[in-house]
Amino acid sequence: MEHGQFELYFQPQIHHQQPCRSVEALLRWHNPQHGLMLPGSFITLAEQSNLILAIDHWVLQQACQQLAQWAGQPHLSALSIAVNVSARQFHQSDFVERVSQLLSNTGANPSLLKLEITESLLLMKLDDAASKMNQLRSLGVTFALDDFGTGYSSLSYLKTLPLDQIKIDRSFVRDVLDNPNDAAICKAVIALGHSLGLTVIAEGVEQDSQYHFMLQQGCQAQQGYLFSPALPATALQHWLQHEQPCKPLAMV
Numbered sequence: 001m002e003h004g005q006f007e008l009y010f011q012p013q014i015h016h017q018q019p020c021r022s023v024e025a026l027l028r029w030h031n032p033q034h035g036l037m038l039p040g041s042f043i044t045l046a047e048q049s050n051l052i053l054a055i056d057h058w059v060l061q062q063a064c065q066q067l068a069q070w071a072g073q074p075h076l077s078a079l080s081i082a083v084n085v086s087a088r089q090f091h092q093s094d095f096v097e098r099v100s101q102l103l104s105n106t107g108a109n110p111s112l113l114k115l116e117i118t119e120s121l122l123l124m125k126l127d128d129a130a131s132k133m134n135q136l137r138s139l140g141v142t143f144a145l146d147d148f149g150t151g152y153s154s155l156s157y158l159k160t161l162p163l164d165q166i167k168i169d170r171s172f173v174r175d176v177l178d179n180p181n182d183a184a185i186c187k188a189v190i191a192l193g194h195s196l197g198l199t200v201i202a203e204g205v206e207q208d209s210q211y212h213f214m215l216q217q218g219c220q221a222q223q224g225y226l227f228s229p230a231l232p233a234t235a236l237q238h239w240l241q242h243e244q245p246c247k248p249l250a251m252v
Contacts, residue, residue: 110140170204
C-alpha cells in the first residue's frame, strides 16, 4: 500500500444481449518479486497481521473514486461497481459512517455502488447486519449475497435483509452440466431469487454450455472468463467499446 503496488481490476458482469452495466472490483498486487498476485495468495496473511481493515478501506475508497471518475464519461457514467466486504470491515461500529463519508468525499453515486456480503459475515449478528444494510440502503447503496449456498444458508437472510441480488457460487457452476446435484441447486437458487424479486447472477462461467444452461433456467446475469477476465480500468474501457452487446468470447 505504501509503495502503490495495489490496483483494482474490474470483471464485467454481463446481462444477456444487453450492454455491460456492472463490474466487480477485484484486488491485484503488482509485487516486484513475484509479479501480479491474486488475493488468494496474500489476503489470509493480511487478515492474520491485522492489515485487512486498511486494505478493505483502500479498495472501497478506490472503487468510489473510480465511480466518480466514470461519472464524467457518458459511456461509463451508468456503470456500477460491486465490492466485496469482509466480516471484519462490515462489523466495525463505524462502518456505515465510513462508507457514507467515502461517498461524500469522492462524489460517487451511491446507487452505483453494490456491496457484496457473504453468509459467514451474517452468522452471529443478523440484527446488526440488517440495521447497517438498511442505513446504507437509505443512501442508495445496493447489496448482493455472495457465495450463496456454500455456508450456513438460511432463508431468513433473504427474508430479513434488504438484498438486491444473489450470486451463485462458482463451485456450483463449475460442474453444473455433470453433477445433477449442482444443477438442482442452481435451478433452485434461480427460482428462489426470482420469486423474492431478487436478481440472480452466476459467477465463474467459463464454458459456453454453462452460459446456455443458466440462460435456460432464467439466469440472465453472469460473469466469468467466458466473457472476460478481470481487467485494469483502461483495458476495461477498451473491452466495453468492442464487446457490445456483451456476448461470450466463444460467440464473438
